[in-house]
Amino acid sequence: MGFSPGISRCPALKRVIKAELSPRINAGASTKEAHAKQGRNFGELGSMKRYRAILLVLFVLFAIAAMSAQDWIRTGTGLGVEKVRLAVPDFKLVTTDTGTQNLSAIFNVTLWNDLQTAGIFDMVSKSFYPLAVPGAPQEVHLNDWSSPPPNASMLAFGNLGIQGGSLNVQGWLYDTKNPQSPQVLGKQYREPATDANARLIAHRFADEIILRLGGGIAGVAETKLYFVSNRSGSKEIWQMDYDGAGQKQLTHQGSIALSPHVSPDGTRVAYSGVTKEGWQILMYSLELGRPVSFQHFGGDNYSPAWSSDGQTIAFSSSRTGNTEIYSVSSTGGSARRLTESKGPDVSPTWNPKTNAQIAWVAGRTGLPQIYTMASDGTNVVRVTDQGYAVSPSWSPNGQFLAFAWIRHYGPGAPGASDIYVMDVASKQWAQLTHEEGRNDFPSWSPDGRHIVFQSSRTGRVQIYSMLADGSEVRQLTTAGENTQPNWSFK
């Protein structure tokens, strides 16, 4: 049921993928081959145009036939498999005062959004629901839910009330096709009655459901995003919930703060800031609610990245007069140089599955390209073969790199900076955003199903999240300019 990694089950969709991707996929091609291909393409512009027109028609036809989200790449996380039809009626009110009504509205919206955003459910529209909404197991008539019109295979329901200043929530998940023992999940929550707690309880219940129905991969409803915002007047590090709620300023540098990266245990945020000694890697303690000291180095130092075991931080430093990638223990100590080449080296990201590899951006051949190397600096492999490729983020399962790419770059060339995902082993890639403004700084969610990124599609740069197949794009910020989002490890 539900989860079968790496296989798209929809044949129509597969054809769409094939039609859409075949001219773009550059399957494991070496740089030389790619250049050769490009050379040929330039000679065949006319036929290419016709070819593209035919493809476009085919694509539109198939897209209409499929009427579904674009599943362009098999992310191995249950995206693209047949989705579970899930019904989630509003929770029944136990108390009916306005306080309860306010909190229940927040709770219901949050729970619905969490489940819809998860990317693994086909949410049954509320207009199909029976009139009598259950608040407890004895009120459930499974037949009403398992048969059309709702035709739901899963039902999440419960009740909610405020007693003595506490918000009490009971929630259940029922398998409508299993009348003998329908209960998959039964949960009870009690927290002080605040808006934030109504959201928190909804997130927790949603994550329980996602864990059960999403192939054992924990949900991300309780995760945080760290980002840069200039809304206070200078660029500072901010924090928000994964859905954009609860935005909060962390640093008060008063200069420039960039590139926040939260530690795997969620206790510290490493970032780069301008100090009297130039750019330094700085630390903010989320436990203490203030900056804490971290080792300073010579030259400019920026773009820190945590290994997923929390032991090591990779970063870029100009101490030798040339920017290179270094790694240092997360408790400080002497830094070890990993790269040695002319040109900028910046933006490292660890393979979080193994911590044995680092991807980064290097300008050694001119425009920046993405490379990978072993975490001791050996085994350098160039990953992108053209254009302007920056801001890599390695997926939690170690299989993919998300990055920003201006694929056709040069004077007069079309193309904006878009988000791409590449299979590291095969070098097959898929484009996730499509020339809506400049898109940059993708960061994977811990479940590997989502990507958060920045985009200028509405004018000013804001932060958006989407599923890792490019669908379900949601804007998370609106105030000021917001950039460089980083998704917490848990």
Place this chain on the structure above:
Amino acid sequence: MKVKEENLKLTRNQWIRIIVALAVVLAVGACGKKKVASAPPPPPPPAPAPTASLTANPNTIQAGQASTLTWRTDYATDVTIDQLGKVDPSGSRAVTPAESTTYHLVAKNDSGTQEATARITVVSSPPPPPPQTSSGTDEQLFSENMKDVFYDYDSYDISAQYQQVLQADARFLQQHPNMKFTIEGHCDERGSTEYNLALGDNRANAAKQILAQLGISSDRMRTISYGKEKPFCTESNESCWQQNRRAHFVYQK
């Protein structure tokens, strides 16, 4: 520590020696005068006309530096240098003129007069060390003279044109050895924040490297990249982008 102390002692000894030497010179000079004064008058043979020479070494100095005037006269009874007054018939003296000066020596005796001149050229005008000049002036001077370096897109190479600019900058810096400064690397708004930070660092360091090759001490130079965080110009066109792709020199107070 020991070595240092010995060095100090040595210097003290050297001072003592210098003072003793000066005292001897003065004493001899005084004796000479006396001799001249008490020269027996009796037969007044007609003394030959005096001869005189005056040289300055070096004859070109920077403001605040010293040059040594050396003069020699024969048969003169009265020797004066305009700027120094009455002097010994032969001698030398260190002088530190604030501006270019022609020293004029006049040697006289009963038979005649002989003149000699030496010119010391002072190459830059600002008077000796900095303390009395306010940092504001230095800062102004710095920003008036230090020209920025501009770069091509996605490049930190310094073109021939800006190599020349850096040579002029280096000449200015050599004339103002006390000035310290920061080289800021900047980029245009295109491209990614982090990559531009690294590119800006490479730009600043490329300029620093050339200045170092031209003899400017690394101790005087700091570098920082601002990537595309502090643009000089905020429009989205090439002329504005060109303004932002630069190494900018900032006086360090």
